[in-house]
Amino acid sequence: MKLGLALGYWGSGPPPGVEEKVAAAEDLGFDSMWSAEAYGSDAFTPLSWLGARTSRMRLGTSVAQMSARTPTATAMAAMTLDHLSGGRAVIGVGASGPQVVEGWYGQPYPKPLARTREYVRIMKDTIAREKVTSDGPHYPIPYPGGTGLGKPLRSTLHPYRTDLPILLAAEGPKNVALAAEIADGWQPLFYAPRQDGHYRDSLEEGFAARGGRPDGFEVVCMVQVVVDDDVEAAADRIRPFLALYIGGMGARGANFHYEVFARMGYPDDCARIQDLYLDGRKDDAAAAVPTSMVEEISLVGPAAKIAEELPVFRDSLITTMVVDGSPEHLRQIVDLVG
Known part of the structure; x- marks a missing residue:
């Protein structure tokens, strides 16, 4: 199991100390760093800026929002980053949710699975320097109607490599199966290694549809690690994050994160968390x-407890465990993981 550094997305401004964290991660042998975007900072610019200060770490998006760019534009950014970094780009894409897609990007959300399938195919064709065409209906190329002057084009940029990895962020069973079918990896947001049977089933369904599991298929997952002699104090540092996603990152009946934890066996807790959060009682x-619930998807408590629980994550589907923290905390995690 490799280690990755979570860059996430910014709050009101650039996070302090991020350059020191990146330098520490590179020195400690981390495999990769991963940026994100929602409706603030973008996913690609920090990777370019911080990636220029590294020589080895892979540069991954976790994730680039599909609705933020056309598939050809995402492929252009991916190929450009891959050239600048000497072949270190890894592009995770995701459909996000209707609140962000429609409320921020001004794009339609319905049929996310069909849109994702079409999006990834166009990205792959672009990176392979095919003349890009698509019958749609979500991303028709050339654009139907208009001036009528549009014609299929091939990227003027030759890719650094045509097998640039494309990963798919997914939480629901059908989307996880789709990741296994069309992508080079899967990015779960909340993953419980002790309760991953349904994920394994979905992945196998997708691998069967593509004719077998491809070599090098990745599972890249953020795992929060909080070392503290007091387990409850450690869990308290993660509870607000889970409350935000279960309670606030979506609407009633349309919150994919809520559904993930409900499937873990916490439907009543999820309902209470959501009610409180939407009532403003954060x-x-x-x-x-x-x-x-915290312990299902995180490593919290004394170092000895975390070391005892780590094999569950190491033996899981995860190929890269993405973590965050100060340079000192990153060193502690490396010592624990071994």
């Missing part, structure tokens, strides 16, 4: 997150 929502 602190109470965080307090309602059970410690056991």
Whole structure:
């Protein structure tokens, strides 16, 4: 299991100390760094800026929002980054949710699976320097109607490599199966290694559809690691994050993160967390997150406890565990992982 550094997306501005973290991760032998975007900072610019300060770490998006760019534009950014970094780009893409897609990007959300399939195919054709065409219906190329002057084009940029990895962020069973069918890897957001049977089933369904599991298929997952002699104090640092996603990152009946934890066996807790969060009682929502829920997807508590639980994650589907923290914390994680 490799280690990756989580860059995430910015809050009100660039996160302090990020360059020191990246330098520490490179020195500690981390395999990769991963940026994100929602409706603030973008995913590609930080990778270019910070990647120029490294020589070895892979540069991954976790994730680039599909609705932020056309598939050809995402492929252009990917190929450009891959050239600048000497073949270190890894592009994770995701459909996001209707609140962000329609409320920020002004794009339609329905049929996310069909849109994703079409999007990834166009990206692959672009990177392979094919003349890009698509019958749509989501990303028709050339654009139907208009001036009528559009024609199929081939990228003027020759790719650094035509097998540039494309990963798919997915949480629902059908989307996970799609990742296994069309992508080079899967990016879960919340993954419980002790309860991953349904994920394994979905992946196998997708591999069967593509004719077998491809070599090098990746599973890249963020795992929060909090070392503290007090387990509850460690869990308290993660509860607000889970409350935000379960309670606030979506609407009632349309929150994919909520559904992930409900499938883990926490439907009543999820309902309470969401009710409290949507009522504006965010602190109470965080307090309602059970410690056991935190421990399903995180490593929290004394170093000895984390070392004891690490084999569960190491022996899971995860190929790259993405973590965050100060340079000192990153060194501690490396010592624990071994």
